[in-house]
Amino acid sequence: MHRGKGMKFVGDSRIPAEKKPNIPKDYSEYPGRTEAFWPNFLLKEWLVGAVFLIGFLVLTVVAPSPLEKMADPTDAGYIPLPDWYFLFLYQFLKYEFASGPYIVLGAFVIPGLAFGALLLAPFLDRGPGRRPFQRPIANALMLLGVAATIWLTWEAADHVDWEARAESGKIVETVEIDKEKPGYKIFKQNCASCHGGNLEGGNAGPALTETKKSVDEIKNIAKNGIGTMPAGQFKGSEEELQQLAEFIKSVSEKASE
Template structure:
């Protein structure tokens, strides 16, 4: 008597184990330590380059802390939040939650879900048009918004400086000699810094390739530069005092 398909007979099934890496020569490698070691090496190279950039070009510090009594001071977020700072300017005040929570939350969620949403085995950007286009769009948007935020901040500083009346010259005793250093501190140091090395509101005055007459002309008529506009008449003094102030500035080159 023969039993066919007897359920009492156990079925022997082979376990589905992944093939060893030796079955794919030159096509794959173990995650640990091979792949992880490459990631560590790339991270070290990036960190060394980033630290070299920080040391050679230190982050500019604000001239002073936020002061509610100073109407010319415009606070700015850190550079990596400038694109969000600029994005909020394009969103109405009644929809502020859209720019502060919803839009950043959507992009963060898409970034977390990217491994599950894009499961294509292709890794060439040309063969992944959707993922590549989205990545380029996001990177370009961040760069453009960051640039617009910096340009807008400089324009606001220039408008605030132009709207602020120039400070009066320091009182001097009758018959006292004119002190260009005190005149610079009273009229110019708030923007250019007491060390003449500049602030986020105005450029450095160290290393100027200008003549005394050119500096006097800037003091008298102002100047428009890459960091904004210096309004005329920031220093109220005689022509001789302007010349002495220009000579004092150029003596610190």
């Protein structure tokens, strides 16, 4: 039975009497208001993405990542620091109410509530308006989160001695060291915690592979200290002190070859 203009009644549905191909609308009917996704819109997205990618690659060449030397478990003076996008959490864990016995509160509960509030913002403020003053709850949560992140990141970065950190973490040319020598065993017991297991230096002491001091000068420093190094660091006999000084001097001479 035919009912309606150009329609067929089939069961409880109505379908067109003639099957027509699914042809998209002619976008020229709406100039400046819309366009085809493929290829017009997607091509623009690709071009913008390519510009940002090239800019990012240029930055990586002009300002390379400040890589540090390999991790040394014997360097007791090294203070690990997270990447910049985690500095705000790093700073947050320094406060008394978020560290020590309250570490679970600072590491999981408070950050979870903060990020959860941002996720729930669209559901808490469901008004149809899109202007900032028409969505006070969502915008207030967003501004609070951004301000807290920026301030905590600034506080964390402001307390870091970046020059000293770069100096202690710089990559130095490694020198092959004979770790079976008696001098190295004495060095490991007395000096490795500050100067590194391979004499490469650390936060608490400079690299010894580049020292220009004589054997007697090295012995004097080991006993009496120098700069921030206090006296009495070496705990051994005169014979062991001589072996230590000769070992350090031999490594520095090998590094300068």
